Amino acid sequence: xxxxxQKIPDGWSIKKLEEVCFLIAGNAxxxxxxxxxxxxxxxxxxxxxxxxxxxxxxxxxPVSFLRENERFLIKFNDLLxxxxxxxxxxxxxxxxxxxxxxxxxxxxxRAKFILQTYLNQYLFTQKKDILKQSYGGAxxxxxxxxxxxxxxxxxxxxxxxxxxxxxxAWDSAIEKLTALIAAKRLQKKGMMQKLLTAxxxxxxxxxxxxxxxxxxxxxxxxxxxxxxxFFNQDSAGIR
Numbered sequence: 186x187x188x189x190x191q192k193i194p195d196g197w198s199i200k201k202l203e204e205v206c207f208l209i210a211g212n213a214x215x216x217x218x219x220x221x222x223x224x225x226x227x228x229x230x231x232x233x234x235x236x237x238x239x240x241x242x243x244x245x246x247p248v249s250f251l252r253e254n255e256r257f258l259i260k261f262n263d264l265l266x267x268x269x270x271x272x273x274x275x276x277x278x279x280x281x282x283x284x285x286x287x288x289x290x291x292x293x294x295r296a297k298f299i300l301q302t303y304l305n306q307y308l309f310t311q312k313k314d315i316l317k318q319s320y321g322g323a324x325x326x327x328x329x330x331x332x333x334x335x336x337x338x339x340x341x342x343x344x345x346x347x348x349x350x351x352x353x354a355w356d357s358a359i360e361k362l363t364a365l366i367a368a369k370r371l372q373k374k375g376m377m378q379k380l381l382t383a384x385x386x387x388x389x390x391x392x393x394x395x396x397x398x399x400x401x402x403x404x405x406x407x408x409x410x411x412x413x414x415f416f417n418q419d420s421a422g423i424r
Contacts, residue, residue, distance in 0.1 A: 196341045203333035206304065207295040210268070210329055211287035212257045219244045224251055227259060228288040229267045232277040237265065239281070246286055259285045264294040264305045266315070269326040274316040278305050292329060299339060302349035307337055 193199065202208070214226060223245040231237055251258070259265070261282050267275040269290045279285070287293060296304045308315070318331035340348065379385040383394050 193338070194340070196344075198339050199336050200339050201333065202294070202335050202337055205299045205337065205339065206297050207293070208329050208332055209256065209287070209293040209295065211289045211291045211293075212254060213289040214246060214250075214286070216244075218246055218250070220247055221245060223247045225283075225285045226288050227265065227285050227291065229270060229272055229275075229290055232265055232267055232272070232275050232291065236277045236280050237285075244288075250286065251284060254286055257287045259287050259293060260295065262301050262305070264301075264308060266292050266294060266308075266327070266332075268292050268328075273319050273325045273327055274312055276309060276312065292332065294332070299337075300342065300345040300349055302353060303340075303345035304337070306349055306352045311335070 211227075219226070224247070225239055226244040226246050227237055228244065231239065231243060259279050261279060263279045265277050265279065265287070267273055267290065294304065294308065295301070315327065315332070315335065316325075318335070319325035319327045339345075376385075380387070
């Protein structure tokens with residue numbers, strides 16, 4: 186991580202994450218303590234690339250758990266990273282201000298002597314390097330010790346703020362564009378339902394539609410159950 190032959194600008198430095206961040210692993214809360222309401226418990230399944238998703242499947246813990254487990258309390262803008270399983274390396278930024286507790290197999294990366302927004306932006310660009318630290322077979326894992334030793338390229342505070350501000354503006358623009366695309370897809374879906382069922386007819390078309398069976402016009406062919414022992418990583422193979 187941060188391996189470069191480029192000369193570092195004056196005032197910049199390279200630090201280990203453990204020097205500038207707190208790394209807090211989640212707690213193995215007992216599922217018998219889960220409740221239907223209370224303090225949300227953030228698990229691996231609640232982390233999405235664009236942040237934390239609180240849904241109907243989110244687990245909760247009694248409010249009384251908060252005092253005894255303050256060290257596992259997630260703060261606003263904390264960066265969370267999945268530490269094991271199929272989602273290893275998935276990162277999300279907490280955009281909620283209400284109290285939430287962190288479950289096992291998830292880690293908080295919280296800024297100590299640097300700007301949190303800069304830290305978040307930087308680590309998102311280093312996801313491939315973070316994944317290289319994982320170990321294991323079908324279910325890879327990342328340890329706190331692996332993350333602590335990773336490096337971060339650090340500009341002065343004022344430059345951190347400006348970089349984070351510019352990249353944050355791009356994030357906002359992307360979010361707006363994503364929302365616009367989602368809205369357009371819904372509009373297209375509605376138009377498809379109307380056009381493809383003749384609920385709306387285009388100008389100049391008045392003829393009757395026919396209902397036919399797909400089998401009269403299409404040929405269906407299923408795949409073959411190839412033995413997995415012949416699978417390989419050759420990207421030039423037939424697909």
